[in-house]
Amino acid sequence: MSDDDFWAAMRRTTQSRIGLGRTGDTMALADVLAFRASHAMARDAVHVPLDVEALGRDLEAAGHGTPYEVTSRVADRGEYLRRPDLGRLPADLDHLPTDTGADVGIVLVDGLSGQALTDHAAGLVTALVRALGPGSSVAPLVVATNARVALGDHVGERLGVETLLVLVGERPGLSVPSSLGIYLTHHPRPGRRDSERNCISNVHPPDGLDYDTAARIAASLVTGARALGRSGVDLKDTSRAVEAAPASPAL
């Protein structure tokens, strides 16, 4: 087996930049240029705004109704990057329903990749609703722009849901420009700590977690949080399914 064949077989198992060519000890030029191109595209992706209307149409077409829209208190993407505190606060929630009494709320947050919501939100929401089953009521969907995970706490409290799932666009990587994370918070309210959340990251089929697997894990965590009365580091899913790390400080 040649060197190229050897690595080609391994590349089917990971998007990692394995088996790069060497010039002396240094990366081959083609790999350096490919890296620069990927970096340029990932940087551009951070600044592309979410197409809220298109996302709304996709969610409606998938049978999830018209989502409510909220924005954070930042003015633009530049301020979004510099002011995470403002990205965690909603500008206005008065148009949202109150006290829905729903078991689960789902908030779609653009985070650092609106594209990730465009690519994966409708599919993941469909899988989540299916995995939660008819026994769980789900509040109307809310889409939040220029927002961070903790903005969901305000929405969840307003909606009066027992458990909140925030689907957030994760920071674009070089090889994975479009990936969703799910943050679960039981009894959401402003001031919740990161250690009171559970996270499932890297939802981006076909290379990352697929929708059904992610949804199954989320549903099992919802059940676990309900039994335990809280979410976060104390919630350990000991089934084969996954329970994720405490929220990353960057969100």
Add this chain to the structure above:
Amino acid sequence: MRGVTVFRQTLGATTYTFDHLVDLMAKASPRRSGDELAGCAAETDAERAAAQWALAEVPLDLFLTELLVPAETDDVTRLILDQHDRGAYAAISHLTVGGLRDWLLDTVTRPDAAERLAAVRWGLTPEMVAAVSKLMRNQDLVTVARAVQVTTAFRTTVGLPGRFSTRLQPNHPTDDPRGVTAATLDGLLLGAGDAVLGINPATDSPQAVNDLLHLLDDIRTRYEIPTQSCVLTHVTTSIGLMEAGAPVDLVFQSIAGTQGANEGFGITLEMLREADQAARELQRGTVGQNVMYFETGQGSALSAGAHLGTGDRPVDQQTLETRAYAVARELDPFLVNTVVGFIGPEYLYDGKQVVRAGLEDHFCGKLLGLQMGVDVCYTNHTEADQDDMDVLLTMLTAARVGFVICVPGADDVMLGYQSLAYHDALYARDVFGLRPAPEFEAWLARAGLMSEAGRMLPVDPGTSVLRALGAGA
């Protein structure tokens, strides 16, 4: 009664006033977005320069009475006071912050610099070390850090003179064992992994972490690689897995510099002590028994809303970062690294700020006695690129950093950020004439991967000793 000092400094026609040491420390900090976000940064360059003048004249003794974070409400502060060794402090107790800067730069020119610096290690508090770093230029941070010697050991010895170690980080977005194996093989073929084979798992499920622990342990034992593995999961998960008999070499945890921020991570000092004891009792190390691995990073306390100090004033993020090293050194860890550029532009805005913070964290951690590594890295929403990482890596290697983190092609496909490439470590070793940890270096030679001159050979992976790790095998 603890005093509250007001500091004044005149620069030109303007007199600047700094209310309490907390404010003076923040205003004297080199500019960074996180302090601006917290509202504690100097408002002008002139105010920053004035604060540095005033800080230079502050006696070190003041840090023992004017606490930046109250002891009544913060267990990290109480730990810092408990750790302080009056005997070790005696040699420097007469100094001001500026005097300490001069003492350090003079000491490094002496033949017994390493011994002298080690002798004051427990006489220095994190706040004193953070303060002096604010007065030091980047080259000062390099030259002093370079003179500090810290050696730790498990199956390899890290930090010996002339050595440069790496963490091999084979992350995969779904923890796929074949994908993790592929990235591990790639790193081993390029000589990486003598500090640790360390995976950030995509999930924290004990079963998934257990699977990854076995995967790494099987590779290590199959090829008799003298190194250690770690799956970077929450400390409580590791404690549970050790009880269940999983092959845990190093116990990982993210830590921070205030009690509130550590609560945000879901940890207490007691939890860390329990994990340390449990891992030591496993006796899995061969050349040493340092078993803890910590990560830190400027901005983590602010991110958790746990960054306020005395009088509810915001404490600057670099001082809080340095306080996390008090937590770390309490456990005599094998490895510590700052994740410097990972946390994002709201804390370190661009390449200049990331480079400065990386050098500060390394200097402060090493001076306090830690085996300090750095994740030389940046995210795609930070104003930085590979050229900035080259600058930081080169300066850190000159400063004899304990270890750096490496991934295939500098691209971490699971965490979505850029760390160093395995190739970058070869560059650093070559330019500074450094070798991997001795136990690991001997294995690389035995395995036919390294030449006698210490160069990584361009071996054909399909015929190498590691060929069975390939997908077709």
